[in-house]
Amino acid sequence: MNILVVGGAGYIGSHMVKQLLKDGHHVMVMDNLSKGYRDAVLCKTFFEIDMADQAATTKIFSENPIDAVFHFASFIEVGESISNPEKYFKNNTEGTQALLEVMIQFHVKYFIFSSTAAIFGSPNYSPIDERHPKSPINPYGHSKLLVEEMLERFDSAHGLRFVSLRYFNAAGADPEGELGERHNPETHLIPLVLQAASGRRDSISIFGSDYDTLDGTCVRDYIHINDLVEAHMKAITYLRQGHPSAAFNLGNGKGFSVKQIIEAAEEVTGKKIPFIFDERRIGDPSILVADASLANDVLGWTTEYQDVRDIIKHAWNWEKKYPW
Ligand SMILES: NC(=O)c1ccc[n+]([C@@H]2O[C@H](COP(=O)([O-])OP(=O)(O)OC[C@H]3O[C@@H](n4cnc5c(N)ncnc54)[C@H](O)[C@@H]3O)[C@@H](O)[C@H]2O)c1
Incomplete structure (x- = not known):
């Protein structure tokens, strides 16, 4: 397929590009580099452009035939x-709406959207499935929920087929060590x-x-991150098979506390990790865990990396390469 990855210079988008290239797709990246890195873009075609x-x-x-857009920006x-x-x-x-308007004009068929657990707000129950009420408690989550709703309307009106993937916490790095997470600020x-x-x-x-x-x-x-990327591959296959637009929660289904992550990181790195307790942050729910059974059943997606120490190990290999 000819795939445009919007936000493909960022953390998740860059890992997505690597997998799409491995699978033999023709990949192009559009990114304004407001947060991403040019050297994280592994495909040849790169447009330094704002999606708006x-x-x-x-x-x-x-100028380019594009069958699907994967949207991470x-x-x-x-x-x-x-x-x-x-x-x-x-x-x-608004930036996403501007992009969608142009996509519709050019009859692009498929859209995979990076959504987030933040659309649900404070959970009424856990783990969170797709039926959970959507009530974001911060503008970030709200800005993404509006896109999810917009997509439903664009599907009805224009036949745009989409999958919204609601990630919980993306973590880890490319097991081959070529890519990793470098948000600024982290x-x-x-x-x-x-x-x-x-x-x-x-x-x-530690907040709270x-x-x-x-x-x-x-x-x-x-x-x-690689399990997340794999879910996108399953999602595009699902759409190409003619299935209707859908939204899926993506997570491991297992929760780890902040202290458990610190302990696991001490085990992986062999280093003592100093921490201080701080005030709770406004709007931080105590537990956020995904029920990903719908994605398991409908997409046939499962996670390869069940052990959080593997996730930390790959992230540690990347951290040791700093400065990137
Ligand atoms: N990282 C997580 O744990 C997580 C969790 C839930 C959802 N998500 C979603 O996944 C997506 C990717 O997250 P990430 O961690 O890779 O973030 P990131 O900041 O590393 O990547 C985002 C990329 O989008 C680009 N971008 C931003 N605005 C743009 C615009 N107007 N035009 C063109 N490019 C633009 C940035 O330059 C950057 O390269 C986001 O949509 C985010 O909401 C991430």
């Missing part, structure tokens, strides 16, 4: 979205813990020690 720039995207779609910092919501609605929601637990292990950071903060969990720290569901 319709003149530029129109040129791309008019967005801002992802929850805290920043609370203080600057307009930045998130503008880029994540807000994700595993890379922060590993930066503390490597000495790039003095310590890490009195949650109703096994050890009082928040519990999250970590999914290996």
